[in-house]
Amino acid sequence: QVQLQESGPGLMKPSQTLSLTCAVSGDSITSGDYYWNWIRQPAGQGLEWIGRIHTSGGINYSPSLKSRVTISRDTSKNQFSLNLTSVTAADTAVYYCAREGPSHPGDYFPWGQGTLVTVSS
Amino acid sequence: QTVVTQEPSFSVSPGGTVTLTCGLSSGSVSTKNYPSWYQQTPGQAPRTLIYNTYTRSSGVPDRFSASILGNKAALTITGAQADDESDYYCVLYLGRGIWLFGGGTKVAVL
Numbered sequence: 001q002v003q004l005q006e007s008g009p010g011l012m013k014p015s016q017t018l019s020l021t022c023a024v025s026g027d028s029i030t031s032g033d034y035y036w037n038w039i040r041q042p043a044g045q046g047l048e049w050i051g052r053i054h055t056s057g058g059i060n061y062s063p064s065l066k067s068r069v070t071i072s073r074d075t076s077k078n079q080f081s082l083n084l085t086s087v088t089a090a091d092t093a094v095y096y097c098a099r100e101g102p103s104h105p106g107d108y109f110p111w112g113q114g115t116l117v118t119v120s121s
Numbered sequence: 122q123t124v125v126t127q128e129p130s131f132s133v134s135p136g137g138t139v140t141l142t143c144g145l146s147s148g149s150v151s152t153k154n155y156p157s158w159y160q161q162t163p164g165q166a167p168r169t170l171i172y173n174t175y176t177r178s179s180g181v182p183d184r185f186s187a188s189i190l191g192n193k194a195a196l197t198i199t200g201a202q203a204d205d206e207s208d209y210y211c212v213l214y215l216g217r218g219i220w221l222f223g224g225g226t227k228v229a230v231l
Contacts, residue, residue: 039222046210046223046225047210047222049212049220052220058218060217060218061219063122063219064122104172104176105172105214106155106172106173106212106213106214106220107157107169107173108169109169109178114166
């Protein structure tokens with residue numbers, strides 16, 4: 001059973017760099033034909049796709065965040081990460097990681113439980 | 122900048138039918154956008170209802186169905202139940218590895 005677990009700082013100040021990690025158990029992030037995604041949701045608002053990394057290492061980013069986002073992975077720890085630079089209050093959100101499976105485009109499953117990141121001075 | 126459009130809200134009577142749509146500001150939605158639909162209740166991660174335009178995810182009741190209606194993707198709930206009261210999101214593939222969510226539709230069953 002694949003499980004994803006996000007971890008992050010919780011509270012940040014504006015202009016800092018957000019670093020989040022998604023630890024994966026029950027599957028290898030380098031096996032198969034999967035995409036490992038980051039998705040966020042500000043409180044009371046909709047979902048926003050941030051980007052993804054493929055098992056091959058290929059990476060895609062949302063054009064709206066591309067200038068500030070880096071997705072990477074640590075295969076030795078079986079986890080992937082999100083870095084978001086120059087955060088503002090608008091980056092306050094619950095951040096989710098999720099797997100997208102082969103032949104299931106747009107099917108994000110499973111999801112992590114989400115981690116709340118608050119940006120405040 | 123491309124925007125995925127959804128109705129902000131809908132109301133449906135118990136047992137009734139409602140169709141939510143998902144459009145693109147820059148053109149028509151087709152199967153090449155692999156439209157997918159998610160249901161989300163407060164405090165929970167979203168749950169996949171439909172992926173790849175028509176495919177119902179495992180365990181999803183058949184009262185949920187999807188289609189392409191004109192130039193939009195559509196999600197139809199037939200025989201709405203009280204626990205269908207949720208937020209519904211679509212997500213579209215824009216090409217070159219990029220996905221974009223719609224703003225979501227809040228469905229009330231009353």
